[in-house]
Amino acid sequence: MNTDQIEKESLKQGKRLAKFTLRLVLKLLMPFLPLIVIILLIFFMLSILIAGVYSAFPNTDEDKNKPPILAGVFEDKEKDKELQDNYYKLCDKYNVIDTWAVNEDPIGPENGSIYEASANSPFYPGGKVEHVGGLRDSNGQDKKLRLQWGQIHAATLYYTYANDLPQITKELQEETAKGLHPYFYYKKSKVITTTTDEEGNTETEITVQYLLVEAQTIQGHYQYHYQWKTHHYGKTTVTLEELRDINQILPNRWQKLEDWMKEEYNLNDNPEDLVIARTAVWESGQGFDARTEWLNWLIDNSLSGEYISQAMIPPELIPMFKEAEEKFGIPWWFLAAIAYKESSFNPQAENITTKCYGLMQVSPTNWPVYSTQLGFDPDHDKDNPRAQIFVGAYMLVELGFKNVDWKGDWKEQTLPILTFYGGFVKVPSNKPYSSTQEWCRAEYASIIWGFAEKFNLRGVVWPTPGYMTITSPFGWRIHPISKVEKFHQGIDIGAPASASVVSVSNGRVTFAGWQNPNDTKAGWGQYITVRDENHLYLYAHLSAIYVKTGDEVDIGETIGAVGSTGSSTAAHLHFEVWDLALGGSSGKPINPLLVLRN
CATH class of the missing domain: 1.10.530.10 (Lysozyme)
Structure with a gap:
C-alpha cells in the first residue's frame, strides 16, 4: 500500500471514528437534553451540540480552501451572515406558502363552532379555499409552530455532515426549507363588539379574526377547537370564539420530521438511530433559534419568577x-x-x-x-x-x-x-x-x-379605570388617519385626557418616553412598555409618564395618563399585549382582550 493509499485509508477511518464518536455522544446526551435546555437556558446545549456537530466534520488538506459551514456561529462572519440572511428569507417564504382559509365568509355565533376538522377527517392536504399568505391566528398558535431558521440550518448541517459535503449551498437550504415547511389551515370568524352610550344607543362593529383549525408541522399535526364566549367590559360587550382544546392527531408527533429525515439522510430502519438523528437536529435547531430570538433578553434582564400576576x-x-x-x-x-x-x-x-x-x-x-x-x-x-x-x-x-x-x-x-x-x-x-x-x-x-x-x-385590571369603551378593536381596520387598511395590533380605549393609566401586571418598565422626541406627532407619541414573565404590555399616546425605564411596577399602579400624543385623532389609550413565547425580541402581538377577559 503506497503513501497516498495509506493517507486515504486513514482519512476514511478518521471519518468513521468521527461518526461513531458523534453517535455515541448523542446517545449519552439525548436523555439529558431537555434538562440542559430548561436549567441552563440553552447555553451548554449550544456549546455541546453545536460544537459536537462541527467537530465531526472532515477537515482534510483538500478542504482548507473551501468555505466554512457557518463556522463562526458565535461570531459575525460575512459567510455566516449571508447564510443566515438566506435562512430568514426562506422562513418568510415557506412559513406562509401553505396558509389556507377553509371558509370564504366569516361565521358568527349562530353557526356554532363549524369548519373544524377531526382526526379521521383532517384538512391536510386538502381543504383549500383561499390562500391567506400570512400567519394570522389571533391566539398566535401558528407562530409557535412556524419553521425557524435554526431548524433549517441544523437539518442542513446534519445532511452536509452525513454526505461529507464541503459547504451548505443555497439549493440545499431551499430544498430543506421546502421539505420541512408547515401547513396551516384557518377559519374566518367574527368578533362582534357592541358599545352602548349614555343615552342607551348601541353601535356594533364586526371585525374578522383568523383562527387556526389545523397545523401539520415538524412539531406535530394539531387540530384546534373553539367555543363562543361573550365578555362584558363596562358598556362594551365582545362576542368571539375562544380556544377550547388542542388535539395532536398522530401517534408520534415527530412523524413529519422523522419521515423527512429518513428519506433525506438515507437512514436505516433502526428506530433508535432515527430518534438520535431527530434529537440532534431538533435540539441543535432550538439552540440556534434561542440564541437569536430571546437569549439577549434573558442575559440582560434575567426575569426568573420575579414578576408574577x-x-x-x-x-x-x-x-x-x-x-x-x-x-x-x-x-x-x-x-x-x-x-x-x-x-x-x-x-x-x-x-x-x-x-x-x-x-x-x-x-x-x-x-x-x-x-x-x-x-x-x-x-x-x-x-x-x-x-x-x-x-x-x-x-x-x-x-x-x-x-x-x-x-x-x-x-x-x-x-x-x-x-x-x-x-x-x-x-x-x-x-x-x-x-x-x-x-x-x-x-x-x-x-x-x-x-x-x-x-x-388581584383579578383582571383594566388599564384605564372607569373608562372601558373600546373605540377600535384588535384586527384589520381602515386607519383613521392614513385611510389605508392596516392591522391594528392592540385596542383603543376611549378616555378623557389626563385620565389615569395603570399597569395591568407586575413587571419591569423596559421603555418610558417619546417614540420620536423630535416629532411629537409621530407614531405612539409618549409610550410605556412593561414586561413580566410571559408578556410585554404597551401603553401609547400618553399625555404624561410617571415611571422611568428600569422601574418595577405593581399591578394596578398608576404609570401614566391618557393623552393624544403621536399619530392620534383624539384622547385615548392604545394598548397592546405581546406574547414573548412567539419569538422575536419582543414576541408577537395577541388580542389584549385575551388577557383582560373577565
Whole structure:
C-alpha cells in the first residue's frame, strides 16, 4: 500500500471514528437534553451540540480552501451572515406558502363552532379555499409552530455532515426549507363588539379574526377547537370564539420530521438511530433559534419568577383552569400555580427522569388511566392542555383536595397532598430536613403557595379605570388617519385626557418616553412598555409618564395618563399585549382582550 493509499485509508477511518464518536455522544446526551435546555437556558446545549456537530466534520488538506459551514456561529462572519440572511428569507417564504382559509365568509355565533376538522377527517392536504399568505391566528398558535431558521440550518448541517459535503449551498437550504415547511389551515370568524352610550344607543362593529383549525408541522399535526364566549367590559360587550382544546392527531408527533429525515439522510430502519438523528437536529435547531430570538433578553434582564400576576398566565389556559375549577372544585388560581411550578405553562414539558409530562406533570402510568376515565384519548390528547389540566385536577381531588377548606388554612391542608403529588418520598442524605413534608414545604409547596397568592391577589385590571369603551378593536381596520387598511395590533380605549393609566401586571418598565422626541406627532407619541414573565404590555399616546425605564411596577399602579400624543385623532389609550413565547425580541402581538377577559 503506497503513501497516498495509506493517507486515504486513514482519512476514511478518521471519518468513521468521527461518526461513531458523534453517535455515541448523542446517545449519552439525548436523555439529558431537555434538562440542559430548561436549567441552563440553552447555553451548554449550544456549546455541546453545536460544537459536537462541527467537530465531526472532515477537515482534510483538500478542504482548507473551501468555505466554512457557518463556522463562526458565535461570531459575525460575512459567510455566516449571508447564510443566515438566506435562512430568514426562506422562513418568510415557506412559513406562509401553505396558509389556507377553509371558509370564504366569516361565521358568527349562530353557526356554532363549524369548519373544524377531526382526526379521521383532517384538512391536510386538502381543504383549500383561499390562500391567506400570512400567519394570522389571533391566539398566535401558528407562530409557535412556524419553521425557524435554526431548524433549517441544523437539518442542513446534519445532511452536509452525513454526505461529507464541503459547504451548505443555497439549493440545499431551499430544498430543506421546502421539505420541512408547515401547513396551516384557518377559519374566518367574527368578533362582534357592541358599545352602548349614555343615552342607551348601541353601535356594533364586526371585525374578522383568523383562527387556526389545523397545523401539520415538524412539531406535530394539531387540530384546534373553539367555543363562543361573550365578555362584558363596562358598556362594551365582545362576542368571539375562544380556544377550547388542542388535539395532536398522530401517534408520534415527530412523524413529519422523522419521515423527512429518513428519506433525506438515507437512514436505516433502526428506530433508535432515527430518534438520535431527530434529537440532534431538533435540539441543535432550538439552540440556534434561542440564541437569536430571546437569549439577549434573558442575559440582560434575567426575569426568573420575579414578576408574577394573573396577567402573565397564557390567556388560552385561563378558561381551561376555570372550567376545571367548576368541575373539580379546586380554585383555578391554585391549579395555575401548580402548572407554573411543574411546567412553566409548557404543555410539552417532560421530566427526563420520571417521564412525567405536560402542564401538570402526570406520570406515564397515570395518564392513560385517568385521561380515559375523563373521556380523553390518551394518544391524541397527550398535548391537549385542557386534558392535562383536567387529569391533574382529578388526581388532586382523589388525593384529598376535595376536603380542603379554601376559605381556611388551605396551605397546611394542601401540604401532605402536595408532598405526595410532588414525589417527596424519602429525604436525601444531603438535604437538611427532618421529614418529607418539611422538605416539600421548603422546596415545592411554599413556591406553589406564593404563585397561588399572587395569581389570586388581584383579578383582571383594566388599564384605564372607569373608562372601558373600546373605540377600535384588535384586527384589520381602515386607519383613521392614513385611510389605508392596516392591522391594528392592540385596542383603543376611549378616555378623557389626563385620565389615569395603570399597569395591568407586575413587571419591569423596559421603555418610558417619546417614540420620536423630535416629532411629537409621530407614531405612539409618549409610550410605556412593561414586561413580566410571559408578556410585554404597551401603553401609547400618553399625555404624561410617571415611571422611568428600569422601574418595577405593581399591578394596578398608576404609570401614566391618557393623552393624544403621536399619530392620534383624539384622547385615548392604545394598548397592546405581546406574547414573548412567539419569538422575536419582543414576541408577537395577541388580542389584549385575551388577557383582560373577565
